[in-house]
Amino acid sequence: MPDTAACKRRLAELGHTQAAMRWTGFPDMLARRGAPVPQYKGTRVKAWRNLMIAGINAALCQRLVGYGPEDNWWGDCDDPAGQFSFEFPGGIPALGLLSDAGFGELRVSVLLDPKTDVRMTDTGSGFRDGSAFASGWLERNLGVWLQTGGRPMMECRQHLLKPLADTPIAPRGFGDRGRFMM
Known part of the structure; x- marks a missing residue:
């Protein structure tokens, strides 16, 4: 899985703080597409x-x-x-x-x-x-x-x-x- 926290930090570094705060992350995005996110x-x-x-x-x-x-x-x-x-x-x-x-x-x-x-x-x-x-x-x-x-x-x-x-x-x-x- 891509790292949601790292991606949000990078968005904020690039000046996209509002988008970083609203974005729910990779697991949520995949779940909405019907792809199960296995857990350990x-x-x-x-x-x-x-x-x-x-x-x-x-x-x-x-x-x-x-x-x-x-x-x-x-x-x-x-x-x-x-x-x-x-x-x-x-x-x-x-x-x-x-x-x-x-x-x-x-x-x-x-x-x-x-x-x-x-x-x-x-x-x-x-x-x-x-x-x-x-x-x-x-x-x-x-x-x-x-x-x-x-x-x-x-x-x-x-x-x-x-x-x-x-x-x-x-x-x-x-x-x-x-x-x-x-």
Whole structure:
């Protein structure tokens, strides 16, 4: 979702203070067009969201992917299979795995606290390889957002669910929720 508060601040900076005060924001605009705005309810779904956002942010920062539908650059990097390392907030080691899902979609998988010498797969590494695993899709054709809907693909040790869900992570230039497209 675009950031309503940031957009209102920018409108005010540009001298459109009356318009900024009257505008109800992006979620309201989408709801009026009939597009449901999914919300993150529950600890498990929030933990999945945070793992996904951290993995996507890391891939963007490492310039493995971009915001465009064809911006897949991991083949030019150290691991042409798309596996990369990063740190989850709090210094927890993590691995990410990228794969092109076609039609501008990017499949992203994240393994938290991996055991040594792990080779991730799209279908999941699970508890044998780390403490938490999440997988999902980033839409990049009709916009750029984390696709939400249904039950998220995630395995997580019970004691990590709440800390993962409570970790504040902001997406870097993409929506953290949006329509699931298949």
